[in-house]
Amino acid sequence: MNETLVTVVGNVATQPDFRESANGAAVSRFRLAATVRRWDRGREEWADAYTSFYTVWAWRALAANVVASVTIGEPLIVRGRLRIQEQEREQKRWLSADIDATSIGHDLARGTSAFRRVSPARPLPLEPVRMTGVVSPADAGEPLAAREPTQAPEREPAGTANALRNEGFVPVIYR
Numbered sequence: 573m574n575e576t577l578v579t580v581v582g583n584v585a586t587q588p589d590f591r592e593s594a595n596g597a598a599v600s601r602f603r604l605a606a607t608v609r610r611w612d613r614g615r616e617e618w619a620d621a622y623t624s625f626y627t628v629w630a631w632r633a634l635a636a637n638v639v640a641s642v643t644i645g646e647p648l649i650v651r652g653r654l655r656i657q658e659q660e661r662e663q664k665r666w667l668s669a670d671i672d673a674t675s676i677g678h679d680l681a682r683g684t685s686a687f688r689r690v691s692p693a694r695p696l697p698l699e700p701v702r703m704t705g706v707v708s709p710a711d712a713g714e715p716l717a718a719r720e721p722t723q724a725p726e727r728e729p730a731g732t733a734n735a736l737r738n739e740g741f742v743p744v745i746y747r
Contacts, residue, residue: 582606600635
């Protein structure tokens with residue numbers, strides 16, 4: 573209940589990595605750099621002040637979508653729960669700022685993006701399916717038995733960016 577929710581605008585500093593947790597849930601992690609800009613009165617221009625780095629954690633479907641959609645340097649808006657962690661390594665004290673993301677999106681104030689909805693996975697039909705009442709002009713005089721079955725394109729190995737982009741989407745071609 574008393575969690576600190578934040579919205580951070582910045583650029584992706586590291587390539588998102590993807591793995592499965594011990595319980596099988598998908599998890600993705602990347603670093604986000606948020607640079608403060610200040611107006612320099614002497615030079616009469618905007619100048620970078622300092623940069624804060626956050627480790628962004630995404631889980632389940634958000635993790636797969638991040639890996640398929642985000643690359644280094646892209647401007648993002650990240651919303652989630654802020655966690656400040658204190659660690660000791662090699663007798664030095666370290667603080668890290670982590671964000672457990674609830675939503676991540678491209679910053680459209682700095683560019684454009686094309687959204688593609690991910691649909692739930694559907695199994696491929698065992699045999700080609702012909703929609704009743706729909707006939708293409710090329711098929712009008714050809715009997716159904718004379719046609720070759722349509723094959724779905726081969727999918728890329730799991731774990732590649734394109735395979736994750738298509739996660740949950742199986743093309744079904746109707747003839």
